[in-house]
Amino acid sequence: MTRDEILKLLQTVSHGEQTPEDALETLANLPSICMDYARLDTHRRLRRGIPETIYGQDKTPAQIEGIVEKFTESGSPVLVTRISPEAAELVKGRWPEAETDEVSRTLNIGSLPAAGGPPIMVIAAGTSDLPVAEEAVKTADFLGRNFVRAYDVGVSGLHRLAAFRDELEKAGVIIAVAGMEGALPSVVTGLVSVPVIGVPTSVGYGASLSGITPLLTMLSSCACGLTVVNIDNGYGAAVAAHMILGAGERL
Numbered sequence: 330m331t332r333d334e335i336l337k338l339l340q341t342v343s344h345g346e347q348t349p350e351d352a353l354e355t356l357a358n359l360p361s362i363c364m365d366y367a368r369l370d371t372h373r374r375l376r377r378g379i380p381e382t383i384y385g386q387d388k389t390p391a392q393i394e395g396i397v398e399k400f401t402e403s404g405s406p407v408l409v410t411r412i413s414p415e416a417a418e419l420v421k422g423r424w425p426e427a428e429t430d431e432v433s434r435t436l437n438i439g440s441l442p443a444a445g446g447p448p449i450m451v452i453a454a455g456t457s458d459l460p461v462a463e464e465a466v467k468t469a470d471f472l473g474r475n476f477v478r479a480y481d482v483g484v485s486g487l488h489r490l491a492a493f494r495d496e497l498e499k500a501g502v503i504i505a506v507a508g509m510e511g512a513l514p515s516v517v518t519g520l521v522s523v524p525v526i527g528v529p530t531s532v533g534y535g536a537s538l539s540g541i542t543p544l545l546t547m548l549s550s551c552a553c554g555l556t557v558v559n560i561d562n563g564y565g566a567a568v569a570a571h572m573i574l575g576a577g578e579r580l
Contacts, residue, residue, distance in 0.1 A: 362399050366392055371403050379441065379472060379571070380405045382564065385412035385434075390419045397424070397438070406439035408471045410464060410564050433463035433563070441473040447501030448475035449570045452493070452517065454483030454507035457532045462506040464563030465528065465570075472571045484512045497521050502570040506563065508532025511543020518552035524573050526566045527557040 341347040362369040374380040383396050393409060393416045400407045401424065409420070410433075417429045417436050429436045449469045453462040459480060469476045477500065482490040490513075497503065503521060505514035506528040514527030527550075529543035536542060540560035547557040558565045 362403070364395060364399065367396055369396065369399055371400075371405070374405065379568065380407075382468075383407065383409040383412075385409045385416060385436075388416070390416035394419050394423065401438060406441060406471070407437060408468065409436040410434065410468070412436050430463065430467055432460055433467045434460065435464060435467040437467070437471050440471045444473040444571070444574070446475075446574050447499060448477045449502050449504060449567065449574070450477045450479065450496055450500035451504045451567075452479040452482055452490070452506065452513070454481075454505075454509070454513045455532065456481050458506045458508055458530050461528055461530045461561050461563040462504075465504050465506065465567040466563075468564045468567035469570065472567065474567075474571055474574070482513070483507060483509075484516055487516070490517070501574050502526065504528060504563075504566045504570055506530060506566075508540065508543055509534075509537055511546040514547050514555055514557070515550040515552045518550065518555040524570075525552075525555050526569055527555055528563055528566045529557070529560050531561055 342349055362371055370381045380400070383393060385393055390413065393412065397407050397409070397420055412434055420436055421427050421429060424438055427436055427438045451462050451465050451469070453459055462480065466476055466478060477496050479493040479496060482493065497517070497520065500523055502523060503517055503525045505517050505525055507513040508530035509532065511529050514525055518525040527547040529540045529547055531540035533542070544557065544560055547555065556569065558569065
């Protein structure tokens, strides 16, 4: 439930339109729903402005279906990341309105209200970085944010990035996704006056060490104002950008 929904519920009790017992029944699923294999944080949207997201990797399709069922019953929009094709098919079969995306490996049912404000710009160094970049895009969209894409604009051909100069200037936050040596976020941070979030990916040959090399490159950047999230964490980058811009329904 949102803060506004709880306030309206309390007002109905105050005005005698609903009994305290009925209101208590409505609030029965706060702050959590306990399942055999999961304890769902139904209080998170009230506390932080965004609902709990389901991390789908290593969960069985049946487990994901069960968690989605509980969240939809509570009236919460649902976002699943790292979902397998089998789990996506199962959920889609029960909830035809679910939107799935094979590139980002996400599934969502509904979304948060439009938050307004400047867009989140997601840029990717190469086409191989698109699964992580698109995870950030789909998360930003779920959170009600406007977004802009600029893909395959890595440092091996910086003229490609220059073509998006206007979009870079208009963005509220920039998410820069890069594997290999991970130089793109440093370059971008040195060009713009808005926060930049670097996302190292596990893309690259042996010496990139499955994302460790770009992670260390970004952490060692001399371009102040660059913030870095974990390897392949497009979701975390989008949530951070959303918070930087101000989580809409909490304001």
